Amino acid sequence: MTGIATDTAGEAMAPVMDSAIGTGRTILIADDDRAIRTVLSQALGRAGYEVRTTGTASTLWNWVSDGAGDLVITDVVMPDENGLDLIPRIKKIRPDLRIVVMSAQNTLLTAVKATERGAFEYLPKPFDLSELVNVVRRALSAPKHAAAGTAREEPEEEGLPLIGRSAAMQEIYRTLARLMNTDLTVMITGESGTGKELVARALHDYGKRRTGPFVAVNMAAIPRELIESELFGHEKGAFTGATARGVGRFEQADGGTLFLDEIGDMPPEAQTRLLRVLQENEYTTVGGRFAIRANVRIIAATHRDLTQQIRQGLFREDLFYRLNVVPIRLPSLRERSEDIPELVRHFQAQVAEEGLPAKIVDAQAMDRLKRHRWPGNVRELENLVRRLAALYSQESIGLEVIEAELAAVPPKSEASGSAGEGLGSLVERHLRDYFAAHDETLPPAGLHDRVLREVERPLIQLSLEATKGNQIKASQLLGVNRNTLRKKIRDLDIQVIRGVG
Incomplete structure (x- = not known):
């Protein structure tokens, strides 16, 4: 059977053919x-x-x-x-x-x-x-x-937290829209400055807990010895200086959303207590004896690679799976450079509302902004727009100004660590964090081999990538015997995409 469908205006459409899937629909x-x-x-x-x-x-x-x-x-x-x-x-x-x-x-x-x-x-x-x-x-x-949908009072256009029409952002919007009527735990990952807290606030503000409080806590900003008290509260006399009962963030967020930012910096003892909350939906205060029902939606965020931290013994694997129910990865600004003009206009409107003079970024300057790497992501772009408004008298910002501004900002490595930080310093800082995570107990045995393995694996992988999988050239680059390289590839379970010989 074939047919022609038309609307009331008589618009002819393409013939419709029989199909086992679509027949009759x-x-x-x-x-x-x-x-x-x-x-x-x-x-x-x-x-x-x-x-x-x-x-x-x-x-x-x-x-x-x-x-x-x-x-x-x-x-x-x-x-x-x-x-x-x-x-x-x-x-x-x-x-x-x-x-x-x-x-x-x-x-x-x-x-x-x-x-x-x-x-x-x-x-x-x-x-x-x-x-x-x-x-x-x-x-x-x-x-x-x-x-069927659930009708509720809808948010207004004013104060829209997320800007961008790129394909990467569209997928974020669709995911958030699907999650707003749920209480599912969400893990937001992405580089620093990509807007992880904005996404968490959007999930709360557009979700079914929007009438409740939104409480944000940054794990990296709280002293290790105070994190448990900060999250779960404490009873009077629970520790030296606890002269009164302290209300924790879980209690403050009751009926709303608790945003745990930089969850990768949470110490092991606090990870254990958080895992219990996620498993049993209840917690006890520090020094408390009675369980308190947890009535919060938990959203976590980190810029760290938690799977790597699990391998290093810095993060509990069971906690990761409890938090990673719905993962949302935020793209870096360089992955959605087509959104930069719209972001610039948005930040320009913000600074104008604050009383700073409006500026126009010309076409060449805007093209240069789109080609920049933006190691600081959206936050870096916002800071640049504010500087342009505050420091330059001309109404139109040209390429020369943008080049000068971008050259004035020291480049930042996309890897963790500050610009110019050597490999030795990075390893030292990582090991200090590792020993600190085990507090007064010694890390598991075999640390020497584990550290060498962590460094050796990416070194060999990158050398093979640089030589397009040619093991002879890779062994020369590394300065090791070819047979030694083959053994390392086998022992470290490294996949060679295109090998020679």
């Missing part, structure tokens, strides 16, 4: 762009679905009101009505009808509003056609209750 598409309607109709037609398209929200509403369609795909901006505003009306008369929202307004708020109002999925434009077909299949096969 009708997709309603509303988008004011004829080209998009045609492409979607052809793609879904090839997948075996009946397709009806329109360029107006009113026609879509008429179809839905008449009981037509098994799934709706709608744009947000249409000539007669916003597609997001149409969703609650559709859900009221046909609560089980799945709705997929697509939009070129690729902001966090668009994703959140689409989910809030009951959309099954949100797809930012441009999107991959195969992804859309997969979304349609998932939507039509999902349980009926999966299509």
Whole structure:
């Protein structure tokens, strides 16, 4: 069977072919762009679905009101009505009808509003056609209750915490929108300055605990001996100086969200107590005898590689898996350089509100900003915009100024440690942290071999990468016998992508 689907304006669509997946299922598409309607109709037609398209929200509403369609795909901006505003009306008369929202307004708020109002999925434009077909299949096969949203008061556009329309940020927005109605524990990773606390606040502010408190605590900023008291509170007389009962961060965050920043810096004894909270959902104060029920959502963040810290004995593996229920990796600014112009405009608006003069960054200067490595990420860019506003009298900022500013900032290694820090200093600092983590007890035996292994493995891997897997050249580069290198590769379980001989 083949067919031609048309809207009320008589727009002809592509023939729809029979398919074991799509036979008998009708997709309603509303988008004011004829080209998009045609492409979607052809793609879904090839997948075996009946397709009806329109360029107006009113026609879509008429179809839905008449009981037509098994799934709706709608744009947000249409000539007669916003597609997001149409969703609650559709859900009221046909609560089980799945709705997929697509939009070129690729902001966090668009994703959140689409989910809030009951959309099954949100797809930012441009999107991959195969992804859309997969979304349609998932939507039509999902349980009926999966299509229903929970209406709540929606956040305002003002103060939107996350900026950027790059593909990397779109995936972050979609993930946050899916998580907002849950209490799942989230682990946020990323380089310093990428905005980990902003993501944590977005999860809270747009989530079901938004009316509760948001409490942030930085593990790296608290003395080791005070962390347990800081988190869980203490009883009077629990330790020297405890002259009164102290309220911990878990108690302060009751009913809301507790954000544990730089979780990789948490000492082992506090890790053990935190693990109990996650396992049993209760805790005791320092010096306390009675368990207290924990009523918080936990979001953790770190710029460290926790898997490496687990191997080094610095972080509990069981705690990692309890925290890493939903991992979110934030991209570095160099991974989403297309967002830089929008970020610059956002920071310029902020400094203007603070009374600093508005500036314009010309095209050449902006291109230079997009090519910079940004070791300090978004925080570094924000600081630069503030300096430009405060220190330069000219209204237009050109390439010469940007070159001077970027040259004035000392380069920072993308690896941990400050610029110019030698390998010996890095190893010494790492070992000091390692011994400190074991406090008064000695680390496990075999430390010499473990340290050598940690250094030797990346050294050999990088040498093989530099020589494109040529083991003869790699052995010459390292200054070791070829047979010795082969043994090291085998013992260290190093995978050679393309070897010679």
